[in-house]
Amino acid sequence: MKAALCKSLDGPQGIAIETWADPAALAGEAVVRVAAIGLNFSDTLLTRGKYQYRPELPFFPGGEIAGTVESVSGPAGVSPGQSVMAYLNWGGAAEKVAVDATKLIPIPEGVPLPVAAGLSVTYGTAMHGLGDRARLKSGETVVVTGAAGGAGHSAVEIAKLMGARVIAVASSAEKCAIAKAAGADATIEFPGSDLKAEVRALTGGDGADVVYDCIGGAASEPLVRALAWQGRFLVVGFAAGEIPKIPINLLLLRGAEMLGVFWGEAVRRDPDRHRANMLQVLRWVVDGRLKPRIHATFPLAQISEALSVLERREATGKVVLTISK
Numbered sequence: 461m462k463a464a465l466c467k468s469l470d471g472p473q474g475i476a477i478e479t480w481a482d483p484a485a486l487a488g489e490a491v492v493r494v495a496a497i498g499l500n501f502s503d504t505l506l507t508r509g510k511y512q513y514r515p516e517l518p519f520f521p522g523g524e525i526a527g528t529v530e531s532v533s534g535p536a537g538v539s540p541g542q543s544v545m546a547y548l549n550w551g552g553a554a555e556k557v558a559v560d561a562t563k564l565i566p567i568p569e570g571v572p573l574p575v576a577a578g579l580s581v582t583y584g585t586a587m588h589g590l591g592d593r594a595r596l597k598s599g600e601t602v603v604v605t606g607a608a609g610g611a612g613h614s615a616v617e618i619a620k621l622m623g624a625r626v627i628a629v630a631s632s633a634e635k636c637a638i639a640k641a642a643g644a645d646a647t648i649e650f651p652g653s654d655l656k657a658e659v660r661a662l663t664g665g666d667g668a669d670v671v672y673d674c675i676g677g678a679a680s681e682p683l684v685r686a687l688a689w690q691g692r693f694l695v696v697g698f699a700a701g702e703i704p705k706i707p708i709n710l711l712l713l714r715g716a717e718m719l720g721v722f723w724g725e726a727v728r729r730d731p732d733r734h735r736a737n738m739l740q741v742l743r744w745v746v747d748g749r750l751k752p753r754i755h756a757t758f759p760l761a762q763i764s765e766a767l768s769v770l771e772r773r774e775a776t777g778k779v780v781l782t783i784s785k
Contacts (some may be wrong), residue, residue, distance in 0.1 A: 463554035470624035471765035496577035498524030522553030526577035578778035582614035598623025606674035608635035659686035751779030
């Protein structure tokens, strides 16, 4: 089979397409013929050795897959020919993968495989962050940073489906328009604005009930200052490249909470909750209430170009690799 192999920690350019032995399923595993692979900013960090997980070289990047079950070994809960999706952390950028069958989630009819391949990380993180961690209630106000990127765009959509009012923060007028099209009720362009003042003005002085912060950096502290009484600040990621240092007295003054959203570890510790979240996301897609945005699709051979789009922060939606039969 063909696979994308990261052979050095030089970023996307350190990946080569090579021929690799087909995987064999161990007991309780299934071999999936991969049709699509969802890529994420974390994949660019993995290829540079800068992510919290550091797989040994060489490894296949690509943490999300969708495809068709080719074979199973022992009781697996899935059947050959069944369309499935899975989150693997890494290892998905190959024509075939062997997967622990408990990680496989059936894909209902009506959900294209490239769409399904891009659901786990961004929508799973939004479901976990907004629902499981922030306990978001209908009618509350959510501020989402990086709102036109894959993670932020998904959070805008999920927050709206949960009944929230959404204020989207993005770095340009064009990206604000994308967030608006995703359902945001209001937008703030940043850098270039006073985030605390803008959020206060848009909430009648009350502040935000929840902040979903994908970017960190200079945006974080003013948004902590913009929290409502008993607001919840979700630490999701640091796409701006800087991990902010927040004065913790700001939380005390607002009776507020700062909550880490370590979705990958949450999936490992509570796979049943992850499965329930993803089945809800799939239902929303089937019902037409959720229409995931795909920025671009690339063939497997162009994985370096695809990851470079993410590394340059040019993506406005999901970047997906596809493998033709």
